[in-house]
């Protein structure tokens with residue numbers, strides 16, 4: 001039996017320390033984020049000290065007073081992690097000379113600096129500050145240059161003041177740098193006037209941080225700015241749960257809860273009045289509703305929903321001219337030539353795709369969605385249509401191109417996303433150049449992506465949406481595929497027959513059992529490891545962790561799979577003993593243990609090592625890697641401080657400052673696995689995950705496995721997942737909008 005890893009020790013309170021010194025040189029500085037690694041000369045030590053942190057404009061020669069923590073870096077040894085800093089004037093002749101000549105002040109290089117300091121000595125900085133005109137006394141400095149030096153000096157002063165102000169109000173250096181870069185000289189005024197503006201303007205600052213800054217600045221808890229920001233924040237949180245709007249009563253209740261602090265509880269009536277006010281100002285869209293009286297949208301949600309419905313309306317309003325007998329003829333010849341027979345449902349789907357503007361093809365695993373899609377693509381090709389295939393994620397697009405035997409793109413690429421403008425180049429004025437568009441994994445389309453896609457579809461094109469509505473809904477807001485089906489306004493074919501070949505797989509048959517509320521048929525790992533759907537009944541989480549280790553080290557290799565390449569652990573959650581965070585540490589130790597030949601670096605609370613499987617956690621348009629992309633670390637350059645990750649098609653390099661974009665991915669959440677498939681999937685399910693367990697979560701996790709699925713956990717948890725039907729229960733009105741719009745068509 002393998003031993004269990006120790007749980008992490010409770011963290012001791014950090015010991016903040018202070019340092020003063022002169023920046024000797026910059027090892028690394030990111031203009032963008034302010035992340036800096038620099039060497040500092042102090043009077044306490046003969047050796048230079050490495051300091052790491054965020055700095056707005058750091059230059060060699062600056063004298064800094066630093067607050068921070070010492071930490072031990074595995075490669076570089078002791079480093080001082082800076083939490084706060086302030087710049088002080090250099091006090092020695094050499095210090096002043098270095099400071100002035102560092103390039104900090106445009107117009108003054110090292111030679112000029114030496115000349116100025118030779119003339120004014122220790123008073124140099126005071127003279128620049130108060131009697132700058134006296135610089136003419138220095139040989140070789142013309143009047144014009146003095147003006148330039150004066151402007152540069154003022155700018156530096158402004159930066160210093162802003163940083164000092166922000167830091168003295170509890171803003172960390174990282175955020176202070178971002179705030180300065182966003183507002184420049186207007187930073188202090190903006191933050192003092194309405195710190196909640198930060199939550200709108202600056203990525204990474206949310207309502208909670210802005211609220212903390214506001215409190216520090218003494219802004220009243222009943223300030224209207226605070227209430228308004230709180231309302232927007234609650235709607236934003238609702239969107240994270242998939243909602244497009246909130247009914248008034250629910251919104252008011254949540255806002256009151258969110259804005260209540262020790263000595264202050266907002267009045268519900270005041271919030272309701274403010275909602276109406278924001279509705280009149282069109283900060284929010286307010287709409288009457290049958291059940292809820294009033295509902296509130298953020299404007300972008302409202303317009304996307306409304307426009308998506310009207311785009312579909314316009315598309316559906318144009319009938320397709322089709323010679324049906326010719327199509328039937330083609331189908332007969334094609335199936336005969338290929339030696340295949342379409343089921344009645346599949347035949348219907350192909351005919352519909354030929355004759356309808358928009359068709360939805362849905363069904364569970366093994367029902368022939370792919371088979372059918374391939375036939376439709378062949379038919380469209382035969383009809384001479386230009387075709388494009390797309391999927392919401394990179395991995396799903398790759399799989400689609402493999403099965404359809406033609407290129408498939410991500411929807412972002414199809415719509416030519418431009419990171420400079422953060423907009424799609426393909427839109428209503430610049431349609432996609434195709435007459436037939438297939439979108440696979442359509443259950444992953446959220447409101448905004450669906451809206452952008454529909455906008456770019458030419459009016460004479462046909463659209464086929466393929467997806468499985470029993471999978472988890474999209475990560476983003478809305479419930480598009482289900483809403484389109486529920487509206488009954490768009491032709492839908494549901495494939496229900498599971499083909500013989502697929503029916504032999506327990507993964508497929510269990511997926512269908514789960515979907516109909518039946519407990520899956522599972523073989524015990526120890527009794528019959530030959531089934532493709534196994535169960536390891538480790539009753540408690542710690543046994544589950546132990547069991548997963550044994551599966552990875554013994555059972556799975558014995559079955560002929562390579563744990564490093566084939567196995568993916570999919571968890572309901574990140575937290576907990578059987579959550580992704582903990583399991584990743586355990587699995588890393590087994591699959592990619594430390595070795596002298598593999599460089600590694602600590603990133604936050606994890607270690608990243610050459611050979612690790614990692615997942616990209618945000619969309620990074622500069623590097624062209626997207627949330628959910630999986631890759632492998634191929635190099636860590638300790639000198640250049642860079643980490644290289646090989647993704648499916650691209651090799652991407654990260655500065656250390658950006659390492660928070662990636663994390664270990666030996667275990668990922670089921671939500672992140674949507675649209676991907678793996679040869680072997682291990683699914684731990686425990687009562688710890690009670691809140692998350694649901695039928696479509698289990699269904700989605702299980703159907704990610706192509707050759708082997710192993711459920712780990714007590715039967716009680718599996719049973720609960722099968723029973724717990726969480727109707728996505730998302731607030732959306734897409735279906736109703738479609739019904740209303742299409743009802744007025746004739």
Ligand SMILES: Nc1ncnc2c1ncn2[C@@H]1O[C@H](COP(=O)(O)OP(=O)(O)OP(=O)(O)O)[C@@H](O)[C@H]1O
Nearest residue numbers: 341342343364365366367368369370371499501502
């Ligand atoms: N009309 C048919 N005749 C014979 N075999 C078929 C037919 N339709 C589908 N199949 C076979 O059934 C199996 C499942 O089909 P397919 O892969 O298309 O299903 P799917 O719905 O795309 O499944 P998944 O969602 O798991 O990818 C495949 O082996 C496929 O070749």
